Amino acid sequence: MQSKSPDQARKFSARTLLCSALSLVLLASAQPGFADVPPTAKVNTTGLAVADTEVTVGQLHSATGTMAISETGSIQAEQLAIDQINAMGGVLGRKVKVIKEDGASDWPTFAEKSKKLLVNDHVAAVFGCWTSASRKAVLPIFEKENGMLYYPTFYEGLEQSKNVVYTGQEATQQILWSLDWAKNEKKAKSFFLIGSDYIWPRTSMKIARKHIENFQKGKVVGEEYYPLGNTNFNSLINKIKIAKPDVIFAAVVGGSNVAFYKQLKAAGITADKQMLLTLSVTEDEALGIGGENLAGFYSSMKYFESLTNDNNKKFVAAFKAKYGPKSVIGDVTQAAYLGPWIWKAAVEKAGSFDVDKVAAATPGIEVKIAPEGYVKVHQNHHLWSKARIGMAQADGQFKVVAESPELIEPNPFPKGYQ
Amino acid sequence: MSPSELFNIVIMQGFAGFSLFSVLLLMGLGLAIIFGQMGVINMAHGEFMTIGAYTIYLASHLSETFAPGLMPYYFPPAILLAFIAAFAVGWLAEWLLIRHLYKRPLDTLLATWGLSLGMQQVFRSTFGPKEVSPTLPDWLLGSWSPMAGLDIPINGLFVMALTLVVCAVVFLAMFRSRWGLRVRATVANRAMANATGIDTRRTDRITYAIGCGIAGMAGAAFTTIGSTGPTSGSLYIVDAFLVVTFGGAASLLGTIASAFSISQVQSIAEFFLTGSMAKVLTLSLILLILMMRPQGLFASKVRR
Numbered sequence: 001m002q003s004k005s006p007d008q009a010r011k012f013s014a015r016t017l018l019c020s021a022l023s024l025v026l027l028a029s030a031q032p033g034f035a036d037v038p039p040t041a042k043v044n045t046t047g048l049a050v051a052d053t054e055v056t057v058g059q060l061h062s063a064t065g066t067m068a069i070s071e072t073g074s075i076q077a078e079q080l081a082i083d084q085i086n087a088m089g090g091v092l093g094r095k096v097k098v099i100k101e102d103g104a105s106d107w108p109t110f111a112e113k114s115k116k117l118l119v120n121d122h123v124a125a126v127f128g129c130w131t132s133a134s135r136k137a138v139l140p141i142f143e144k145e146n147g148m149l150y151y152p153t154f155y156e157g158l159e160q161s162k163n164v165v166y167t168g169q170e171a172t173q174q175i176l177w178s179l180d181w182a183k184n185e186k187k188a189k190s191f192f193l194i195g196s197d198y199i200w201p202r203t204s205m206k207i208a209r210k211h212i213e214n215f216q217k218g219k220v221v222g223e224e225y226y227p228l229g230n231t232n233f234n235s236l237i238n239k240i241k242i243a244k245p246d247v248i249f250a251a252v253v254g255g256s257n258v259a260f261y262k263q264l265k266a267a268g269i270t271a272d273k274q275m276l277l278t279l280s281v282t283e284d285e286a287l288g289i290g291g292e293n294l295a296g297f298y299s300s301m302k303y304f305e306s307l308t309n310d311n312n313k314k315f316v317a318a319f320k321a322k323y324g325p326k327s328v329i330g331d332v333t334q335a336a337y338l339g340p341w342i343w344k345a346a347v348e349k350a351g352s353f354d355v356d357k358v359a360a361a362t363p364g365i366e367v368k369i370a371p372e373g374y375v376k377v378h379q380n381h382h383l384w385s386k387a388r389i390g391m392a393q394a395d396g397q398f399k400v401v402a403e404s405p406e407l408i409e410p411n412p413f414p415k416g417y418q
Numbered sequence: 419m420s421p422s423e424l425f426n427i428v429i430m431q432g433f434a435g436f437s438l439f440s441v442l443l444l445m446g447l448g449l450a451i452i453f454g455q456m457g458v459i460n461m462a463h464g465e466f467m468t469i470g471a472y473t474i475y476l477a478s479h480l481s482e483t484f485a486p487g488l489m490p491y492y493f494p495p496a497i498l499l500a501f502i503a504a505f506a507v508g509w510l511a512e513w514l515l516i517r518h519l520y521k522r523p524l525d526t527l528l529a530t531w532g533l534s535l536g537m538q539q540v541f542r543s544t545f546g547p548k549e550v551s552p553t554l555p556d557w558l559l560g561s562w563s564p565m566a567g568l569d570i571p572i573n574g575l576f577v578m579a580l581t582l583v584v585c586a587v588v589f590l591a592m593f594r595s596r597w598g599l600r601v602r603a604t605v606a607n608r609a610m611a612n613a614t615g616i617d618t619r620r621t622d623r624i625t626y627a628i629g630c631g632i633a634g635m636a637g638a639a640f641t642t643i644g645s646t647g648p649t650s651g652s653l654y655i656v657d658a659f660l661v662v663t664f665g666g667a668a669s670l671l672g673t674i675a676s677a678f679s680i681s682q683v684q685s686i687a688e689f690f691l692t693g694s695m696a697k698v699l700t701l702s703l704i705l706l707i708l709m710m711r712p713q714g715l716f717a718s719k720v721r722r
Contacts (some may be wrong), residue, residue: 064539068547069647197694226693229653231644232441234434234574235688235696238427255653258551258645266571267430268561288549288645292559 037093043352049122050353055094058101058117060128065105071130073284073333074152076323078127081340091344099123107137114138118145124353125150127339132156132199139164146355150339153332156203157412162359165342166382168335169302170412171204174279176211177387177404178300182247182277183216185402190219192245194236194252197225201251204279207417208249214416221245226252231259237267248276257285261293271296282330286396294392301331303372304390304398315371328396334371341367342377382410426568431689437574439681440581443674444639445654446661447588448632450673453662455605455625458516459527462534463658464651466630467637469507470500471646472545474638478552490555497638504634508627516626517619534651541648549647558642573642580639584632592670601625664704666714675715680704
């Protein structure tokens, strides 16, 4: 359903190729040399914080509070991308200056800080948010004040805004292909769905259930949600043992995640006896869970640190050079890295920092240096990207065991799955 | 399902209940001592548990780096270290902060809450915002299966054994030692205890520190179950208070009874209902019982 016919794909990429080639020519003619920077009055007609040598952007993540665990990687990746962009001469000849704000894992604080960034600082773009709750809190402000938000996390979909670019996977991209893989490659027929009790796992599991029951003609033998922060899964594990599913399909997050995998292992449910496919374990989480508790389980993401393409080798090397050899890079960290690059490309395509022009120029933007491999932006401001399945290794890394042949079209409002 | 499978599930489900019981009890014990015996509402209880957990993490890290041969043995001494670390910090906190507030019990709530926020930031600055897990010795991992299809988690057994030991020691200390006598005297009547020559200030300090130390051990034991992050403590604090309040604040026996009943209801409900519904059911039951019996399961015998 989600992979397009090759014919259509060719047409689309041919068009975007033409577009980008054209814009390259245009850019080249508008900007023959570094010294010839377009005048500020021309590239900024709406009073953004753009000067002759500098453009200011905002970064809005939780550096403190519960979510700091997850958001640190995104903060680092965005900073790395901005540093690299500056080293290349900046955007439209202007160095990128970052104002960092701390959302402190508190959704009203996110709203307040985004208002500050847009109204007081007039930033040209904001890279930030992680949880859906924080995104929902800032969305009305970005729409009212007309800002640009680059949001890195894979999320539940059901949202689309001219003022947001979603650089992670939406739910169908992450779920459908991986379920098909489980069915076709692993002959899985029965699934046990487990999630933490909030919007993302519930929406994801709803989509998964529809896909399994209506499209795969498989069986869902259990569906359970546990409160965030729950650390006791023994009763659940007994229920899994009774249901004997072919696949445990899990979207447990945060501290619960670690407890869940440790207790699975302690209850004798290991990869040699039971297949498990998760939507919520990246290299970041694996660090906390411990590779020995995960080894052999599968994770569905679009990016793994172990990808061997040249873009990723460069990205991993640069990231580790900046943040230490022990740092790990998860899916969201990589998606966060894409944000500044997509913004740069859109600004250059539009020849302006004006939000409306940038938003209009965003669809069709291609990122050829993306560590996950080539991606492009869809009309709906989500990314076309590949789906991948990684198998957890004892050292906390993932071995990519499957990859979708084509880029998967983002579909935040999937028909038949609501 | 065959009868033997059913039997296995019943056994494992029973074990799940007891395992949750020991977790709750271990969580609540240190708090029961501080809250119950001294009337101090220790909001930083969870952070003292986190101290213990980070001590284990450090010990595992050091042992891995400097003495890989000792990896199988580091865990038990590290638990003692966790007690000592949390005890020391508790001692310091009492001396700097709590002792000035004994006459204003509600202010201890605010002060210890501030303390907990401060400690969280210290953890974050020291260990980083990401969650960590110690490398556990192999004998703590996996399951013990006396027969096919029956898997008893070893970490669960370990936590149970530790809870048993800690409980026994606390009870011995409380009812058979000089310290216990002084604590009970101070709780019963502070002025009178003072008059008979008991240094109640010193008693308070040691009691608070011991409560914190036990929290540290609990945190250490929980590294076998979950992970440790700067804010892990806040995950435990609600459950800990629930156990202590439900049991009746001043009664250690009440703490045990309450941990037992909460864990059994929770784990049985989880089995027959869903996880979230089980939590709802447990909390509503507790609420209902507390409405009828505000003093908790076991009424306190403290003279006010």
